[in-house]
Amino acid sequence: MSPAIDKSAPIVVLTGAGISRESGLHTFRDKDGIWARHAIEDVATPEAFARDPSRVHAFYNARRRGLLDPSIQPNAAHHGLAALEARWPGGVLVVTQNIDDLHERAGTRTLLHMHGELLKARCAACGNVAPCLSDLDVSLTCEACGASGSLRPHVVWFGEMPLYMDEIAGALDACGLFVSIGTSGNVYPAAGFVHEVRMRGIAHTVELNLEPSEGHSNFVERLYGPATALVPRYVEALLAGLP
Ligand code: APR
Ligand code: ZN
Numbered sequence: 001m002s003p004a005i006d007k008s009a010p011i012v013v014l015t016g017a018g019i020s021r022e023s024g025l026h027t028f029r030d031k032d033g034i035w036a037r038h039a040i041e042d043v044a045t046p047e048a049f050a051r052d053p054s055r056v057h058a059f060y061n062a063r064r065r066g067l068l069d070p071s072i073q074p075n076a077a078h079h080g081l082a083a084l085e086a087r088w089p090g091g092v093l094v095v096t097q098n099i100d101d102l103h104e105r106a107g108t109r110t111l112l113h114m115h116g117e118l119l120k121a122r123c124a125a126c127g128n129v130a131p132c133l134s135d136l137d138v139s140l141t142c143e144a145c146g147a148s149g150s151l152r153p154h155v156v157w158f159g160e161m162p163l164y165m166d167e168i169a170g171a172l173d174a175c176g177l178f179v180s181i182g183t184s185g186n187v188y189p190a191a192g193f194v195h196e197v198r199m200r201g202i203a204h205t206v207e208l209n210l211e212p213s214e215g216h217s218n219f220v221e222r223l224y225g226p227a228t229a230l231v232p233r234y235v236e237a238l239l240a241g242l243p
Contacts, residue, residue, distance in 0.1 A: 003204055005176060005177050005204055005238065006090070006176045007088070007089045007090060007242065008089055008090045009090045009174075009175065009176025009177065009203075010090045010091045010092070010093065010171065010174055010175050010176065011084070011088060011090065011091070011092045011093070011175060011176065011177045011178075011179065011238075012092075012093050012095060012168075012171050012172055012175040012177075012178050012179070012193075012197075013081060013084075013092060013093070013094045013095070013178075013179045013180075013181060014095050014096075014097070014178070014179070014180045014181070014183060014190060014193055015081075015094060015095070015096045015097065015098060015103070015180075015181045015182055015183065016096075016097045016098065016180075016181070016182045016183025016184065016190070017033075017097070017098060017182060017183070018181065018182020018183060018184075018209060018210055018227055019075075019077050019078065019098070019102075019181050019182035019227045019231070020075075020078075020098055020100055020102050020182070021182065021210075021226075021227070022075045022077070022226060022227060022228045023072055023073060023074060023075045023078070023100075023102055024071060024072050025066070025067070025072065025100055025102075027182075027184075028184075029184050029186060038059060040158055041158075042055065043055065043056050043059040043060075044056075044059075044155075044157050044158055045157050045158050045159055046157055046159055046160060047159075048157075049152060049157070053138050053149075053152075054137065054138060056152075056153075057135070057136045057137055057138065057153075060118065060136065060153040060155065061135040061136060061137075063118060064118050064119065064132070064133075064134075064135070065135075067100050067101070067118055067119070068119075068133065072100075072102075073102075073105070074102040074103070074105045074106035075102075075227070075228050076228040076229075076231065076232050077181065077182075077227035077228050077230070077231035077232070078102050078103055078105070078106035078108070079106045079107070079232075080231040080232040080234075080235040080236075081094055081103065081106070081108055081231065081235070082103075082106045082107035082108045083235060083239075084235045084238065084239065085107075085108055085109060085110060086107070087239055087242055088238070088239070088242075089242070090176065091110070092110060093110050093111075093112065093171045093175075094108050094110065094111045094112070095111075095112045095114055095164075095168055095171070095190075095193075096111065096112070096113055096114065096115075097114060097115045097183060097187065097190050098113070098115070099113065099115055099116055099117055099118040099155050100118060101117065101118075101119055112163070112164040112167060112168060113163065113164075114156070114162040114163050114164055114165075114168065114190065115155060115156045115162060115163070116153070116154045116155035116156045116163060117154050117155070118153065118154075118155065119131060119132055119133060120132050120153075120154035121136055121151045121152065121153060121154055122151070122152055122153070122154040123142040123144060123145060123147060123150045123151055123152075124147075124150045124151075124152055125142060125145055125147035125150040126142060126144050126145035126147065126150075128142060128143070128144035128145065129154050130143060130144070132151075132153075132154070136151055136152070136153060162189060162190070165189065168193070169196070172193055172196045172197050173196075173200065175197065175203050176202070176203050176204065177203060177204045177205075177206070177238075178193065178194060178197040178203055178204070178205045178206070179205075179206045179207075179208065179234070180193070180194060180205075180206070180207045180208070180209070180213070180219065181208045181209065181227060181230075181231060182208070182209060182210070182227050183209070183213060184209075184213050184214060185213035185214035185215035185216070186214055191214065191215055194207075194215060194218045194219060195218060198218060204220060204221065205218070205219045205220050205221070206219060206220070206221040206222070206223070206234070207219040207221070207222045207223070208223050208224075208227065208230045208231060208234060209222075209224060209227075210224065210225065210226060210227075211224055212224065
Protein backbone atom coordinates (compact mmCIF):
# COMPACT_ATOMS: atom_id res chain seq x y z
CA MET A 1 0.00 0.00 0.00
CA SER A 2 1.11 3.54 -0.69
CA PRO A 3 1.97 6.39 1.63
CA ALA A 4 1.62 6.11 5.35
CA ILE A 5 -1.78 7.62 6.09
CA ASP A 6 -2.04 9.83 9.17
CA LYS A 7 -4.27 7.80 11.44
CA SER A 8 -5.56 10.87 13.23
CA ALA A 9 -6.92 12.33 9.98
CA PRO A 10 -10.50 11.63 8.91
CA ILE A 11 -11.31 9.37 5.97
CA VAL A 12 -14.06 10.09 3.44
CA VAL A 13 -15.35 7.07 1.52
CA LEU A 14 -17.52 7.60 -1.56
CA THR A 15 -19.51 4.54 -2.65
CA GLY A 16 -21.57 3.74 -5.74
CA ALA A 17 -23.65 0.92 -7.11
CA GLY A 18 -20.62 -1.36 -7.57
CA ILE A 19 -20.31 -1.94 -3.83
CA SER A 20 -23.80 -3.44 -3.72
CA ARG A 21 -23.44 -5.51 -6.91
CA GLU A 22 -22.24 -8.63 -5.11
CA SER A 23 -25.20 -8.32 -2.74
CA GLY A 24 -27.39 -8.88 -5.79
CA LEU A 25 -28.40 -5.31 -6.68
CA HIS A 26 -27.84 -4.09 -10.22
CA THR A 27 -25.52 -1.24 -11.13
CA PHE A 28 -26.65 1.45 -13.59
CA ARG A 29 -24.17 1.62 -16.45
CA ASP A 30 -22.84 -1.93 -16.70
CA LYS A 31 -24.11 -4.17 -19.56
CA ASP A 32 -26.82 -5.66 -17.34
CA GLY A 33 -27.37 -2.32 -15.60
CA ILE A 34 -30.60 -0.50 -14.77
CA TRP A 35 -30.09 2.16 -17.46
CA ALA A 36 -29.82 -0.59 -20.09
CA ARG A 37 -33.43 -1.54 -19.34
CA HIS A 38 -35.03 1.81 -18.49
CA ALA A 39 -34.61 5.25 -20.00
CA ILE A 40 -33.51 7.83 -17.43
CA GLU A 41 -35.92 10.38 -18.88
CA ASP A 42 -38.84 7.98 -18.34
CA VAL A 43 -38.25 7.15 -14.70
CA ALA A 44 -35.65 9.33 -13.01
CA THR A 45 -36.40 13.00 -13.68
CA PRO A 46 -38.87 15.48 -12.14
CA GLU A 47 -40.41 15.83 -15.63
CA ALA A 48 -41.05 12.07 -15.84
CA PHE A 49 -42.81 12.16 -12.48
CA ALA A 50 -44.92 15.15 -13.49
CA ARG A 51 -45.89 13.45 -16.77
CA ASP A 52 -46.49 9.90 -15.54
CA PRO A 53 -46.19 9.47 -11.78
CA SER A 54 -47.55 5.90 -11.87
CA ARG A 55 -44.74 4.79 -14.16
CA VAL A 56 -42.13 6.33 -11.90
CA HIS A 57 -43.76 4.79 -8.83
CA ALA A 58 -43.78 1.37 -10.55
CA PHE A 59 -40.05 1.64 -11.24
CA TYR A 60 -39.14 2.49 -7.64
CA ASN A 61 -41.74 0.08 -6.19
CA ALA A 62 -40.05 -2.77 -8.04
CA ARG A 63 -36.63 -1.70 -6.79
CA ARG A 64 -37.91 -1.32 -3.22
CA ARG A 65 -39.39 -4.83 -3.30
CA GLY A 66 -36.10 -6.12 -4.65
CA LEU A 67 -34.13 -4.44 -1.87
CA LEU A 68 -36.46 -5.89 0.78
CA ASP A 69 -36.08 -9.44 -0.55
CA PRO A 70 -34.45 -11.50 2.21
CA SER A 71 -31.77 -12.66 -0.23
CA ILE A 72 -30.36 -9.13 -0.44
CA GLN A 73 -27.84 -8.63 2.37
CA PRO A 74 -24.79 -6.46 2.98
CA ASN A 75 -21.57 -8.01 1.70
CA ALA A 76 -17.95 -8.12 2.87
CA ALA A 77 -17.26 -4.67 1.41
CA HIS A 78 -20.08 -3.03 3.41
CA HIS A 79 -18.91 -4.88 6.52
CA GLY A 80 -15.30 -3.86 5.89
CA LEU A 81 -16.26 -0.18 5.89
CA ALA A 82 -18.23 -0.60 9.12
CA ALA A 83 -15.15 -2.21 10.70
CA LEU A 84 -12.99 0.68 9.48
CA GLU A 85 -15.36 3.21 11.04
CA ALA A 86 -15.37 1.31 14.32
CA ARG A 87 -11.57 1.43 14.64
CA TRP A 88 -10.14 4.35 12.68
CA PRO A 89 -8.90 6.99 15.16
CA GLY A 90 -9.52 9.97 12.85
CA GLY A 91 -13.13 9.07 12.07
CA VAL A 92 -14.77 7.88 8.86
CA LEU A 93 -17.59 9.42 6.83
CA VAL A 94 -19.25 7.26 4.19
CA VAL A 95 -20.91 9.30 1.44
CA THR A 96 -23.02 7.02 -0.71
CA GLN A 97 -24.70 7.56 -4.04
CA ASN A 98 -26.67 4.39 -3.35
CA ILE A 99 -30.29 4.55 -2.27
CA ASP A 100 -30.16 1.06 -0.73
CA ASP A 101 -29.69 0.63 3.03
CA LEU A 102 -26.90 -1.95 2.96
CA HIS A 103 -24.29 0.31 4.61
CA GLU A 104 -26.51 0.90 7.62
CA ARG A 105 -27.44 -2.78 7.82
CA ALA A 106 -23.70 -3.59 7.93
CA GLY A 107 -23.29 -1.22 10.88
CA THR A 108 -22.00 2.00 9.30
CA ARG A 109 -23.17 4.91 11.43
CA THR A 110 -21.72 8.06 9.91
CA LEU A 111 -23.34 7.98 6.51
CA LEU A 112 -24.77 10.51 4.08
CA HIS A 113 -27.15 9.33 1.34
CA MET A 114 -26.44 12.06 -1.19
CA HIS A 115 -28.93 10.62 -3.70
CA GLY A 116 -31.63 9.88 -1.13
CA GLU A 117 -33.06 6.64 0.24
CA LEU A 118 -35.34 4.09 -1.40
CA LEU A 119 -36.92 3.14 1.92
CA LYS A 120 -38.21 6.65 2.55
CA ALA A 121 -40.95 8.73 0.95
CA ARG A 122 -41.11 12.51 0.76
CA CYS A 123 -44.18 14.71 0.54
CA ALA A 124 -43.89 17.17 -2.32
CA ALA A 125 -46.40 19.43 -0.54
CA CYS A 126 -44.89 19.77 2.94
CA GLY A 127 -41.43 18.19 2.60
CA ASN A 128 -42.04 15.59 5.30
CA VAL A 129 -39.79 12.52 4.96
CA ALA A 130 -41.14 9.25 6.36
CA PRO A 131 -40.13 5.57 6.31
CA CYS A 132 -41.56 3.70 3.33
CA LEU A 133 -41.42 -0.10 3.23
CA SER A 134 -44.25 -0.69 0.79
CA ASP A 135 -45.42 0.46 -2.63
CA LEU A 136 -46.12 4.14 -3.28
CA ASP A 137 -48.94 5.25 -5.54
CA VAL A 138 -50.74 8.41 -6.55
CA SER A 139 -53.72 7.80 -4.26
CA LEU A 140 -51.76 7.88 -0.98
CA THR A 141 -52.15 10.66 1.57
CA CYS A 142 -49.31 12.37 3.45
CA GLU A 143 -49.47 11.53 7.15
CA ALA A 144 -47.99 14.92 8.07
CA CYS A 145 -50.09 17.42 6.08
CA GLY A 146 -52.94 15.33 4.73
CA ALA A 147 -52.24 16.21 1.09
CA SER A 148 -53.35 13.59 -1.37
CA GLY A 149 -51.18 12.30 -4.21
CA SER A 150 -48.15 14.24 -2.98
CA LEU A 151 -45.86 11.38 -1.96
CA ARG A 152 -42.77 10.65 -4.03
CA PRO A 153 -39.73 8.44 -3.49
CA HIS A 154 -37.12 10.23 -1.35
CA VAL A 155 -34.56 9.95 -4.12
CA VAL A 156 -32.64 12.59 -6.03
CA TRP A 157 -33.54 12.59 -9.71
CA PHE A 158 -31.47 13.87 -12.61
CA GLY A 159 -31.79 17.65 -12.62
CA GLU A 160 -32.23 17.83 -8.84
CA MET A 161 -29.63 18.91 -6.29
CA PRO A 162 -27.98 16.11 -4.32
CA LEU A 163 -28.41 16.19 -0.55
CA TYR A 164 -25.89 17.18 2.17
CA MET A 165 -23.55 19.05 -0.20
CA ASP A 166 -22.31 21.44 2.52
CA GLU A 167 -21.44 18.66 4.94
CA ILE A 168 -19.73 16.72 2.18
CA ALA A 169 -17.68 19.74 1.07
CA GLY A 170 -16.53 20.28 4.66
CA ALA A 171 -15.53 16.64 5.02
CA LEU A 172 -13.64 16.60 1.71
CA ASP A 173 -11.78 19.68 2.88
CA ALA A 174 -10.67 18.03 6.12
CA CYS A 175 -9.90 14.47 5.11
CA GLY A 176 -6.50 12.80 4.97
CA LEU A 177 -7.69 10.01 2.72
CA PHE A 178 -10.42 9.84 0.07
CA VAL A 179 -11.50 6.39 -1.09
CA SER A 180 -13.89 5.91 -4.02
CA ILE A 181 -15.51 2.48 -4.29
CA GLY A 182 -17.73 0.98 -7.00
CA THR A 183 -18.66 4.09 -8.92
CA SER A 184 -18.19 4.72 -12.64
CA GLY A 185 -17.44 8.41 -12.17
CA ASN A 186 -20.09 9.52 -14.65
CA VAL A 187 -22.38 11.48 -12.37
CA TYR A 188 -21.50 14.88 -10.91
CA PRO A 189 -21.07 16.28 -8.33
CA ALA A 190 -19.83 12.96 -6.85
CA ALA A 191 -17.49 12.39 -9.79
CA GLY A 192 -15.80 15.71 -8.96
CA PHE A 193 -15.05 14.97 -5.29
CA VAL A 194 -11.63 13.55 -6.15
CA HIS A 195 -10.70 16.87 -7.82
CA GLU A 196 -11.69 18.81 -4.72
CA VAL A 197 -9.51 16.57 -2.58
CA ARG A 198 -6.59 16.62 -5.04
CA MET A 199 -6.63 20.43 -5.23
CA ARG A 200 -5.70 20.62 -1.55
CA GLY A 201 -2.60 18.60 -2.33
CA ILE A 202 -2.46 16.93 1.09
CA ALA A 203 -4.82 13.99 1.14
CA HIS A 204 -4.22 10.60 -0.46
CA THR A 205 -6.78 9.41 -3.04
CA VAL A 206 -7.67 5.81 -3.89
CA GLU A 207 -10.03 4.19 -6.36
CA LEU A 208 -11.27 0.64 -5.65
CA ASN A 209 -13.39 -0.56 -8.56
CA LEU A 210 -14.01 -3.52 -10.82
CA GLU A 211 -12.43 -1.62 -13.70
CA PRO A 212 -10.94 1.84 -14.26
CA SER A 213 -13.65 4.50 -13.86
CA GLU A 214 -14.11 7.57 -16.06
CA GLY A 215 -11.93 9.58 -13.70
CA HIS A 216 -9.43 6.89 -12.77
CA SER A 217 -6.40 9.01 -13.70
CA ASN A 218 -7.33 11.52 -10.98
CA PHE A 219 -6.59 8.96 -8.28
CA VAL A 220 -3.08 8.48 -6.95
CA GLU A 221 -3.68 4.83 -6.05
CA ARG A 222 -5.91 2.46 -8.06
CA LEU A 223 -6.85 -1.12 -7.31
CA TYR A 224 -9.13 -3.19 -9.52
CA GLY A 225 -11.26 -6.21 -8.70
CA PRO A 226 -14.54 -7.09 -7.01
CA ALA A 227 -15.38 -4.93 -3.99
CA THR A 228 -15.84 -7.92 -1.66
CA ALA A 229 -12.20 -8.84 -2.24
CA LEU A 230 -10.64 -5.36 -2.47
CA VAL A 231 -12.36 -3.50 0.34
CA PRO A 232 -11.70 -5.93 3.23
CA ARG A 233 -8.06 -6.19 2.14
CA TYR A 234 -7.64 -2.41 1.89
CA VAL A 235 -9.30 -1.87 5.28
CA GLU A 236 -7.12 -4.51 6.87
CA ALA A 237 -4.00 -2.77 5.54
CA LEU A 238 -5.20 0.61 6.88
CA LEU A 239 -5.94 -0.85 10.30
CA ALA A 240 -2.69 -2.82 10.54
CA GLY A 241 -0.72 -1.77 13.57
CA LEU A 242 -3.64 -0.13 15.36
CA PRO A 243 -4.30 -1.40 18.86
N1 APR B 1 -17.05 -4.47 -7.31
C1 APR B 1 -16.57 -3.22 -7.53
N2 APR B 1 -17.01 -2.43 -8.53
C2 APR B 1 -17.97 -2.93 -9.33
C3 APR B 1 -18.52 -4.22 -9.15
C4 APR B 1 -18.01 -5.00 -8.08
N3 APR B 1 -18.45 -6.24 -7.83
N4 APR B 1 -19.45 -4.42 -10.11
C5 APR B 1 -19.48 -3.32 -10.86
N5 APR B 1 -18.60 -2.41 -10.39
C6 APR B 1 -18.29 -1.06 -10.89
C7 APR B 1 -18.49 -0.90 -12.39
O1 APR B 1 -17.31 -1.27 -13.07
C8 APR B 1 -18.80 0.59 -12.50
O2 APR B 1 -17.60 1.34 -12.68
O3 APR B 1 -19.20 -0.18 -10.30
C9 APR B 1 -19.41 0.94 -11.15
C10 APR B 1 -20.90 1.21 -11.21
O4 APR B 1 -21.13 2.36 -11.97
P1 APR B 1 -22.62 2.90 -12.25
O5 APR B 1 -23.48 1.79 -12.68
O6 APR B 1 -22.49 4.07 -13.15
O7 APR B 1 -23.11 3.33 -10.79
P2 APR B 1 -22.80 4.67 -9.97
O8 APR B 1 -21.44 5.17 -10.29
O9 APR B 1 -23.13 4.40 -8.55
O10 APR B 1 -23.86 5.66 -10.58
C11 APR B 1 -23.95 6.96 -10.05
O11 APR B 1 -25.88 7.33 -11.37
O12 APR B 1 -27.97 7.00 -12.31
C12 APR B 1 -27.25 7.22 -11.24
O13 APR B 1 -28.30 7.98 -9.36
C13 APR B 1 -27.67 6.86 -9.88
O14 APR B 1 -26.36 6.98 -7.88
C14 APR B 1 -26.35 6.59 -9.23
C15 APR B 1 -25.38 7.42 -10.05
ZN1 ZN C 1 -47.17 16.43 3.42
